[in-house]
Amino acid sequence: MPLHIDTPLLESRPLGQATGRQVWLKLDAMQPSGSFKIRGIGHACEHHARAGKRRFLSSSGGNAGIAVAYAGRRLGVPVTVVVPESTTDTAKALIRQEDAEVIVHGATWMEANAHAQSLRDDGTAFIHPFDDPLLWHGHASLVDEVVRAGQGFDAVVLSVGGGGLMCGVVEGLQRNGLGTVPVIAAETAGAASLAQSVAAGRRVELPAITSIATTLGAKMVCERAFALTREHPVESVVVTDAAALAACERFLDDHRILVEPACGAALAIAYGEPARLARFGRVLVVVCGGASAGLAQQREWAAALAA
Incomplete structure (x- = not known):
């Protein structure tokens, strides 16, 4: 399903x-x-989980991060989401509610995304919030x-x-x-x-x-x-x-x-x-x-x- x-x-x-x-x-x-967001992000997370990735990493202003966190919890894969300073406290709380780690970095999503890219490793799947077939x-x-x-x-x-x-x-x-x-x-x-x-x-x-x-x-x-x-x-x-x-x-x-x-x-x-x-x-x-x-x-x- x-x-x-x-x-x-x-x-x-x-x-x-x-x-x-x-x-x-x-x-x-x-x-x-x-x-x-869960439509595409769920599809991507399932794809990467089948490929053996051990962690999901994303950058988000809110909704994408919540979707990655939800998908990770459902699939049993740890999640880290990097959000910009503009992200609401509610969005951060909802990401944490799904047992994901939240890192706040930068004034904009692009700055948060650059930091997220620096955290990638071979066992991590990066889940882009919008730019991914x-x-x-x-x-x-x-x-x-x-x-x-x-x-x-x-x-x-x-x-x-x-x-x-x-x-x-x-x-x-x-x-x-x-x-x-x-x-x-x-x-x-x-x-x-x-x-x-x-x-x-x-x-x-x-x-x-x-x-x-x-x-x-x-x-x-x-x-x-x-x-x-x-x-x-x-x-x-x-x-x-x-x-x-x-x-x-x-x-x-x-x-x-x-x-x-x-x-x-x-x-x-x-x-x-x-x-x-x-x-x-x-x-x-x-x-x-x-x-x-x-x-x-x-x-x-x-x-x-x-x-």
Whole structure:
């Protein structure tokens, strides 16, 4: 059995009324690790465990680290996760809750990742949070499930950080004969490395992550994600932190599910920019989750924006 679960696929009447379209939600916030990350990370960890690796090592701003820690505990493999200083206390506690070691290093994920690379040895499998074909293959299972359920859709709305989810979704679309279905890729201002790369015609490294959506905080998207903007119909959209957080709050009211602003970026398109979906009849929104999005954290984000 895989380490991820088949998540619910629900029609959203509130979002349908907001957009004037039929909106379906793939609720990966319901994964056992709290986000879609366990799909690809679970697949990668199982692969490396079969190959005899004795430790998993990862770098993460939160959700990926939680997924690696969960996978390691389930597989009986020790885990070390290097997180940047921006990682929330809740995320660090959730990683430790899975019996993993947490090392805090650097102001950004890229600095944490460089330190993690220095800790590698022959018995260790490094689990990248987004840039690995093993991950993309696992994330593609999200589309497989929607297709198996028999639900058609004309577009996919999702959030982009480092680009792993987008890579996986496009792989899933292609292997299910849906290679022309557009992907609407949402980012928050201050973490919009994909949008800036598309505008520049080359991959751009952001000078810093200034968005509250720190789990979107890869200063540069992976090479494959950028390549897909030229190989697949991808529309890059940037929303404000305020719009992403407001979407999280509306989604909690509408569906009784609490997600983080990184996920709220995708929801903000459906709630606040219905014109972007006007040409589609049926829209699939990936509710990617966010394990550290507690009520106290939501209040902190709101206070930060108000300040």
